Amino acid sequence: MLYWIPANQNIKNFNKHSAVDLIRFASNGVSRTELAEQMGLTRAALTMIVTDLLENGVILEAESRAIPNGRPPVVLEINPKGGLVAAVDMGATHLNIALADFSAKIIGEKYLPLDIKQGPQSCLAEVNRGLRELLAEHNINLSQLMAVGVGVPGPVITDAGMVVSPPIMPGWDSFPIRDNLQKEWGCSISLNNDAELGALGEWAYGAGRGEQNLAFIKVGSGIGAGLIINQQIYGGTTGSAGEIGHITVDENGPLCTCGNHGCLEAFAGGNAIALQAKKMVASGKRTLLSSIPTENLTAQEVGKAARRGDLPSQEIIMRAGTFIGIAIAGLVNLFNPGAVIIGGGVALSGDLLTTSIRQAVRERSLRAPKQGVHITTAMLGRRSSLMGATVQAVNIAIHDLIEKKHPVYRDILAPEK
Amino acid sequence: MLYWIPANQNIKNFNKHSAVDLIRFASNGVSRTELAEQMGLTRAALTMIVTDLLENGVILEAESRAIPNGRPPVVLEINPKGGLVAAVDMGATHLNIALADFSAKIIGEKYLPLDIKQGPQSCLAEVNRGLRELLAEHNINLSQLMAVGVGVPGPVITDAGMVVSPPIMPGWDSFPIRDNLQKEWGCSISLNNDAELGALGEWAYGAGRGEQNLAFIKVGSGIGAGLIINQQIYGGTTGSAGEIGHITVDENGPLCTCGNHGCLEAFAGGNAIALQAKKMVASGKRTLLSSIPTENLTAQEVGKAARRGDLPSQEIIMRAGTFIGIAIAGLVNLFNPGAVIIGGGVALSGDLLTTSIRQAVRERSLRAPKQGVHITTAMLGRRSSLMGATVQAVNIAIHDLIEKKHPVYRDILAPEK
DNA sequence: TTATTTAATCAAGTGTTTTAACAAAGTAAA
DNA sequence: TTTACTTTGTTAAAACACTTGATTAAATAA
Missing domain, CATH: 3.30.420.40 (ATPase, nucleotide binding domain)
Structure with missing residues (x-):
């Protein structure tokens, strides 16, 4: 739920807030009786709560759902309007x-x-x-x-x-x-x-529906993570949780913009991928990327070339995936999320990255969390x-x-x- | 608070639970009026809630607290008996x-x-x-x-x-x-x-009092972490959050008991420290540890020798601290906790470990989270x-x-x- | 048509919280 | 000492949310 109430806040309208959230994020609609069960209230109470929400125009009654026996439940939905x-x-x-x-x-x-x-x-x-x-x-x-x-x-x-x-x-x-x-x-x-x-977004309407805890890895020009813990955004104590891009993945790695050495972002971010591609082209290696002017050589182009079967480009993407996988393996060991969702511009350019990430995580994560965690691509794209x-x-x-x-x-x- | 209520549970006696938790973990006792403010209720409501708790023998009234003006508040405390x-x-x-x-x-x-x-x-x-x-x-x-x-x-x-x-x-x-x-x-x-x-334990009565989020690193024969998120234990989706001991800190490191290479535990756990000490003694290096029979050469002995000024032992401990620091830096980047508390048998053997951990974290963590996080030794010891x-x-x-x-x-x- | 099943509602009662007034317990100044 | 002032804590009536237990509603099956 999105509407949790910590002990130091009043609980006015708590159940109304809970009910409307349960309705909003129910996958196939939900009836008064189901709500009552999920919320631990009586059906009578739900009748009153739902009446109030209907009067406010927050929700509406959809058509009834067919059941084998008895009166069909009235399905409640959020009122789009x-x-x-x-x-x-x-x-x-x-x-x-x-x-x-x-x-x-x-x-x-x-x-x-x-x-x-x-x-x-x-x-x-x-x-x-x-x-x-x-x-x-x-x-x-x-x-x-x-x-x-x-x-x-x-x-x-x-x-x-x-x-x-x-x-x-x-x-x-x-x-x-x-x-x-x-x-x-x-x-x-x-x-x-x-x-x-x-x-x-992915938790509510994408690849993470129904999960209690998940991590969203945004692989763009940089790399960042967003965490959902107990169905809520977790921002950390000072708002900087999820800084996965600056985890050290190799003590002796290249200098990162943050001033440290061997950050994930310096290996696998969009900028790093473009830089590697430029170096590769400059070294004279045989690759589809040679035809692209250096100033236009972005991670997106590397992804495109990789999908067209360009082996050197695939290698760059897979190497990036491996490093991201190392970082995610650490995240999985620490967090034990129900799902890890890979998003961001670079990730959306193909399955190659996700595949190599998945493999790297499999190799490095402990048994128990690995069994549970699903590593998928963002369903909502950009x-x-x-x-x-x-x-x-x-x-x-x-x-x-x-x-x-x-x-x-x-x-x-x-x-x- | 310990007593959170997710949206899918009933909220019977919610305020009574909240009140008693606020009383339990208040550092200097707390009055009815303060409780009312913190809980968003009126003083009248608190009078009734507190009366009920007093009748149940859960709490008791301590002596009044002196204030500059007005009627002195009655301080409430948990009833130890x-x-x-x-x-x-x-x-x-x-x-x-x-x-x-x-x-x-x-x-x-x-x-x-x-x-x-x-x-x-x-x-x-x-x-x-x-x-x-x-x-x-x-x-x-x-x-x-x-x-x-x-x-x-x-x-x-x-x-x-x-x-x-x-x-x-x-x-x-x-x-x-x-x-x-x-x-x-x-x-x-x-x-x-x-x-x-x-x-x-450290959150409630130790080095982590008052923190919203913290990590407890237990450095014993193995290494594990416990997480407090939003003042509650966070166990992860399948109960295996905090497996910091099996984070990869060096791709080419030694084989760990878990089957992977370069796990933190294989570098810095009590067993790993003892192993390194044995190797060192076997190599004939000049150290205080030489006098100890190999079968009794534990991490504790290494810690003891280090405190006595034995440089080789100090080096082992500091190296372990550096690796633990690398892992904690990753944890800090991901979690942004308010405090990191180092506990467990090995950690309690001296400040050397904590000092080197602190330095390693300082070198590798991003600016923002680093500013906020306190890295301390467990106050409650073993x-x-x-x-x-x-x-x-x-x-x-x-x-x-x-x-x-x-x-x-x-x-x-x-x-x- | 009747029995059965499940959903939803209604009316009375219970328990919790607010409102608004008041009592209690201290300090400070006249 | 008295009075004013400040803050804490209590009280009684009213408002509110929920439960209880009975009832109505809407479907299927015999």
């Missing part, structure tokens, strides 16, 4: 913005270039412009947005709504990102790390983080609705007549 | 049993040899004999025990009350440990991994796990009391006249 949210996924070089309904279905999407190094003022202005354009394209007013989930490629302190000592976001340190956007858009904002959101941001936004919107912090915007999306 | 529990810590070669009151104060303790390889039947008979003897020594009847916390050196599925595929517990796989002891002693039993319990087992036992006992599952055994420990 219960409200509208936005999701923003900022990468090092891209910006992905989406509008979504309460069922996390994306209504409109925009993919733009972005240079995170331009700093917060410039980038957030770009984000603002992008979102307003997207809203205009769909004839939606900003005031109809109930919440926005935002992802950034750096360590986030969620409570503070800012990043701290980010390695690749110069100028962003301690900039009040959330407060800034909140002021600009006038609705609740949730700020998270992009790998965290990837993990959440939208893992965007979906995670959507999930966070819907979280806020729905739970605000339950707490009556929001006017009820029922059927704002093309209401039936 | 609220009940009696036992704790059992089983190691590879030792068995530690204790009786404790509700304030986790140890009333009586027994330290016995044990060979875990003898299997469950024989070992549990030994545990049973030990506990009954300890009870007899203190004139306490078995029926007065309200709960027992048990720790074992293997991966535990707490819900099932058994270990799965333990590396060093032959014959124990899937043996119903908890059910067995429950039947023998007729009270609630909690079964956990020993490193988990070490982490819990009793970390035993204290953790006590905490678990008191947990069960107290929360059973609140749910009225237990008769109220008030003042069974030498009641005042």
Whole structure:
């Protein structure tokens, strides 16, 4: 569940929040009776809770489900038209913005270039412009947005709504990102790390559905991990959990941008892969990559060549996979997650990487955790983080609705007549 | 808090459980008003909750605390005489049993040899004999025990009350440990991994008080870690989280008992340290250890010699520390804990190990998490796990009391006249 | 049509928490 | 000493959430 309550918070509407989350993430819909069993309440109690949620427009009754005997249960579902949210996924070089309904279905999407190094003022202005354009394209007013989930490629302190000592976001340190956007858009904002959101997205609607604990490995130009523990994002004590990219995999390895030697990222990140390819081409080795101008030689091109059967490119990818596998084996030994999901630009370019990762993990992990853990590719492709941001936004919107912090915007999306 | 409630459980008496945990682990006692603030309830509600807890004999009112202005608050404390529990810590070669009151104060303790390889039947008979003897020594009847916390050196599925595929517990796989002891002693039993319990013990009463997340590294003959996440034991999806001993720290390292190469345990565990010392002595190097018969040359002896200034011994210990530090740096990058606590037999033999661990971590960890994390030695010494087992036992006992599952055994420990 | 089964609801009662007023126990200043 | 002030803790009535136990609803099978 997303809505856990620690002992130091009040438990007002706790069961309403639980119920709506169970409904949201149920794979085949769920009835009042099933909810009652799962929540340890009586059916009578669920009748009242569900009535309230129905009146708020948060959920709706779908058609009944056929059962062998007795009265068929009424299946409850989230009401997609219960409200509208936005999701923003900022990468090092891209910006992905989406509008979504309460069922996390994306209504409109925009993919733009972005240079995170331009700093917060410039980038957030770009984000603002992008979102307003997207809203205009769909004839939606900003005031109809109930919440926005935002992802950034750096360590986030969620409570503070800012990043701290980010390695690749110069100028962003301690900039009040959330407060800034909140002021600009006038609705609740949730700020998270992009790998965290990837993990959440895959947990909610991707390859990690139903898992209690999972790790999402984002292999892009750098390498980061997002962790779901007890069905919740785990960000660590100071927001920098999941820094798998800077684990030492070889004491005597090359210098990394972080100042240490032999970091995973220096072996297997997109930048490292491109660098290796360039060196290979320069050495005069016979490869498909020779035809590509050096300045365009990216990890993506290496992946493409590998899929076309270029052996030297395959070797580079597989070597990267082996190093990632070593790091994941360590993660599996420490965390014992139910699933490890490989995502990010580099990972999505083919099965070769995943295969070699899987093999490396198999060779190095202890028996018990290895038996349980599934290593798979991200189901949501390049939208893992965007979906995670959507999930966070819907979280806020729905739970605000339950707490009556929001006017009820029922059927704002093309209401039936 | 120890008493979290996931969304799929009922929340009966939730606030009573929360309140008693806040009282138990408050460092300087806590008043009704403070509790109300921390729990998000009104003072009126707390009056009633506290009255109930007082009537159950779970807590008691201590003397008032002086404040600059206004009526002085009444400080609430756990009632040590609220009940009696036992704790059992089983190691590879030792068995530690204790009786404790509700304030986790140890009333009586027994330290016995044990060979875990003898299997469950024989070992549990030994545990049973030990506990009954300890009870007899203190004139306490078995029926007065309200709960027992048990720790074992293997991966535990707490819900099932058994270990799965333990590396060093032959014959124990899937043996119903908890059910067995429950039947023998007729009270609630909690079964956990020993490193988990070490982490819990240090979190509750040791070097990790007040931390949200921490890792406890147990450096004994092997190396294991216990994780506290969100103030709770995190055991992983299949109970085998924290297997730090089998993280690969050098691809080309020596063969480990687990079948892989270059595991941390093969470099820095107690057995590995002893092995290195033996090799060193055999090589004829000038060292204090030469005077010790080979069969008695343990990691403990190496530690002793190192403290006496024996350079070769110091080198072995520091090398072990460096490797442990490499693994911990990885853990810190992944987990971003608030504290890392080094415990276990080898760690307790001196500061040399901790110092070299600290340095290795400093060199390899990312800036942000490094700033936050404290690396310290276990405060509870060899009793970390035993204290953790006590905490678990008191947990069960107290929360059973609140749910009225237990008769109220008030003042069974030498009641005042 | 009737029996059976399972789902959902209703009405009365229980227990917990809030609201709002008040009592208690201290300090500080008149 | 009295009074004002501050903070803690209590009380009683009302609000609220949930349970209990009975009832209604909607399906299948005989």
